[in-house]
Amino acid sequence: MSFIIRPVRHDDLSQLVDLAKQFNLLNLPGDKKVIGDKIDRSEHSFAGKMEKNQAEYLFVVEDMEERAVVGSSLVIAKHGSEEVPHSFFKIFKRDHFSEDLGIGFIHQVLRFQLDFDGPTEIGGLLVDKAYRRRPEKLGKQISLSRFLYMGLYPEKFESRVLCELTPPLTDEGRSEFWEALGRRFTGLPYQEADLLSQSHKEFIESLFPQNDIYLALLDAKARLVLGRVGEATKPAQHLLESIGFTYLDEVDPFDGGPHYGANTADILPIKHGRRLKVAEFKDPSYKEQGLIATTGDEFMVSLGSADIRGGEVSIAPKVRQLLGVETGDEVFISPFNYNKGI
Template sequence: MAQPKDVQALYELARQFTLLNLPADKKALTRKVELSGESFRGKREKRDAEYIFVVEDVENGFIAASSQVLAKNGIPKSPNYSFEVLKKERFSQELGIGFIHQILRLKVNEDGGTELGGLVVDRGYRRRPEKVGKIASLTRFAFIALNRERFEDDLHSEMAPPLTDEGRSEFWESLGRRFTGMPYKEADLLSQQNNNFIRSLFPEEDIYLCLLDSKARLVLGRVG
């Protein structure tokens, strides 16, 4: 369980990565640690609860690894949005030709599951026999198993997309930015505060992948 005294160490860990669920921002981290503490103490409803776990090197006070659990990702006031990849067949009798297109369909989940996220390991502790990353990861499952009433039966994890050296998402540039006018990082940060703009601005109709930039299609489904 992350403590207020861990904020500085978490900040140093966060600086090594580009993760919005572990931002390199001391004020934001302080709020997240406070929310986590309230969640552990049972002062937060499932829909609002978030938990931060840390693995500490007690000899030097470093946070070697961290992981998180969002008790429920997807409620009516803050749905979980995703794109479902489907296939659609189109055929012309007159021309005698047809195509099988890949399409994207916006999916809105207002009764989501528990999200496992925020698993990060300090670069200095990777590939070491202590396997602190495995400890940080499995700790979440042990806590969930001991506190089943706090979590959903469905567990999932959202993976970060590939980013360029400038922090740009080719998929977002080709699709999301055209409907929101925002770069990826700005939109992702805003979505953590209020994601209703996604439903308001994104099309309800199917989106044909063949209309997207080739760079966007190449990174679809890949993990950063």
């Protein structure tokens, strides 16, 4: 089967809504109006018509044989500004020692913080349940492909990239961390507060405690999930770690989910990406597998085999046809697999 990763288009709306309804992501809900607005924003962002702090780039993976949208991923160019700051809890350690008793404790504390000049954020990663566990690794493809776009157009993004990972939730979708902390200061149930925070941030800053919160005072269930990743999110965590993301000792103020981050230039698909000229070799040997992106007006990515020689590349015919590239065109190629220590 053949797959292409590309920017979302308006005629993807109904398929993308159906896809989003399989899941329950706050930044990509199964709501026709919300997704329609996101497609509008994405199209304007790709066209260079949005300010950085308003820009969002929505990518989809299309099954070219079925003409079906079967996955998505999102990049928010800047998460955290003077108008809408990025909020989080930073985890610090504080030492306490008693000379009288001769004993001491190292306590972890949460400190509420706001970032008015925030990083780029990635999210919105979905793959149709019918396409999970396929040999093409579509989740990995759609996740990594957005970094190729960032590598091609670094000026559109920040020097840091953030990913907020989902922690373990109860079977009812409740957050033990929110029940132990956030609900006591806002009076709101978790789902309502998290949804409200997508458009209104003032209540967080006004109602959350500004002083350090000692974790030892929280319910044991809340401490157990703090900074942890839910089972369904662990593959995404491992993929991020393999390309250079690390835990930032920061957590989401609503559910205690961990924040992972990296310097944009150090993310491996960007760091190891290369601009190459498409060429015809006499006896090509397609031994290198990578993500291959077009660099013209229409951004597209496909996973394929290539023969790289110096600054030139010969691409396997099927992928070349999928991407519509010709001899002399420039492409951006990045490895698909990363070994530790690369």
